Amino acid sequence: MSGNRIARTLIGVIAGMILGGVELVFLSVAWPARLIPAARPVADRCLAGLVALERIRLATWLDHDTSQSSGGYGFLTARAALGVVGGYGCAAGLFLGGLLLFGGLWDLLRGESDPVPLNLPGVKVITDSGVLGLTSAVAVLAVVTLGVVAVGAAERRLADRLLGPSSRELMRRRIAELTATRSGIVKAVDDERRRIERDLHDGVQQRGVALAMLLGRARHSPDPVRTGELVAQAHTESRRLLDELRSVAWRIYPTALDELGLRAALAGVAERSGVPVTVRYGLAERPVSEVETALYFVAREAITNAIKHAGAHDILVVLTEDDRTVSAVISDNGEGGADPSGGGLSGLARRVLALDGVFSVDSPAGGPTTITATLPKDPPCG
Numbered sequence: 039m040s041g042n043r044i045a046r047t048l049i050g051v052i053a054g055m056i057l058g059g060v061e062l063v064f065l066s067v068a069w070p071a072r073l074i075p076a077a078r079p080v081a082d083r084c085l086a087g088l089v090a091l092e093r094i095r096l097a098t099w100l101d102h103d104t105s106q107s108s109g110g111y112g113f114l115t116a117r118a119a120l121g122v123v124g125g126y127g128c129a130a131g132l133f134l135g136g137l138l139l140f141g142g143l144w145d146l147l148r149g150e151s152d153p154v155p156l157n158l159p160g161v162k163v164i165t166d167s168g169v170l171g172l173t174s175a176v177a178v179l180a181v182v183t184l185g186v187v188a189v190g191a192a193e194r195r196l197a198d199r200l201l202g203p204s205s206r207e208l209m210r211r212r213i214a215e216l217t218a219t220r221s222g223i224v225k226a227v228d229d230e231r232r233r234i235e236r237d238l239h240d241g242v243q244q245r246g247v248a249l250a251m252l253l254g255r256a257r258h259s260p261d262p263v264r265t266g267e268l269v270a271q272a273h274t275e276s277r278r279l280l281d282e283l284r285s286v287a288w289r290i291y292p293t294a295l296d297e298l299g300l301r302a303a304l305a306g307v308a309e310r311s312g313v314p315v316t317v318r319y320g321l322a323e324r325p326v327s328e329v330e331t332a333l334y335f336v337a338r339e340a341i342t343n344a345i346k347h348a349g350a351h352d353i354l355v356v357l358t359e360d361d362r363t364v365s366a367v368i369s370d371n372g373e374g375g376a377d378p379s380g381g382g383l384s385g386l387a388r389r390v391l392a393l394d395g396v397f398s399v400d401s402p403a404g405g406p407t408t409i410t411a412t413l414p415k416d417p418p419c420g
Contacts, residue, residue: 043101044183047190048128050099054117054193055125056093059117065111088114090340093201104201113200120196128182135178142171245279290342300330304355307338313345314355315353325364328393328411333357333366336386336397336411340368343382348372348407365412374405386411393417 064084071077092114096102096122129363146169155226256268301319324330337355344350350372358365374382378399386409390397395413 044186046099046101048132048186049096050095050193051121051125051128051186051189053095053099054121054189055129057091058118058121061114063121064088065115068111085111085114087116089201092117096197098195100190102197104197104407106331110200113196116196116200117193120189120192121160124185124192127224128185128189131182131185132176135175135182138171138178139175142169142173142175145171192379195362227379242279245275245282249275249279263402295330299324300334300357303334304337304417308355309346311341311353313353315341315355318354318356320356320358321364322359325413325415326417328417329364329415330394331363331412332393332395332413335389336356336409337368339351339371339382339386340409343376344368344370344372346406348374348376348405350407359415363412363414365410367410369406369408373403373404374401374407375403376401376407376409 039126068081068084070082093104096104242280252268252272252275258270259265259268294306300321301317304317304319313314325333341353343357344353348370350370353368353370356367356369358367376399378384378387378401383399385398390411390413393413394417395411397406397412398410401407
């Protein structure tokens, strides 16, 4: 745990000590007050206020968020006892350590330290009072640090136990989440199928019809010169048809993604782009197939939208990772105003959410636009 985290936890524990004293006073008054019907609403409002303060303290200093919207007298009683005992113990140790530190430094600085005999097992040691004070201060402060960390951990566990969701609630939320993501996957597949059908109809099919017409005219033409011209046009149209087929196949799923990996696939997207696209690849190894595919489609769709709808002139794709997640951040200098509920972006969101990922779009009017997808390295379906 870093020094900053320990300092924040210490402030949270001291604040909990003060708040715990207030809570003990409240509980000693509230329990008998609840026997009076007229005083019960006031006590309940005070209870809710103290629990709200506890939530703020936990989130601000202990970096711990709770999910339930209420907490009862049981939580407040346990929290007050823990806060008073743990907080006053840490505060007393901190005060003692500070006194020992000050005393040891004072003896060393004034140069008048007194010899202090120490009787250790089998040996007698004479040490300086200043050195002994500093050594004792370090030992006490080390114990206080461990105590602060322990009290902070106990605070978080208590909050999870009495303010967090129950196992039944967690299961209900997970079932609801899985149901929503399953529906999203079905809709994303349907949208992708319609897009493929549209690409085939508007591109490949039209070029196939044009090729068939040219060959038909060449077949029935009595003029050899005209026949040659029609065959040449048919040859040109056949090459365009092949290019269109390759383009559709690439938009459906690029073979480079399987054969060469995400870096090569994104390099291909950058090469086909009409504007400069910079890819910063910061992944140590290839993600699992589901994550790699999702990252590819997020980046490709974001690049396409930036060029087609936002008029972007420069696009940056950054891929990073930590111990548990892989992230892709795509930013552009376009006009902004991207709608997260639009067909393309909402489909990407469903794809990411299906893997327990997080998808966000920041696109104010006038730009710039930043699209972020963060996925676990080991998704539930992986």
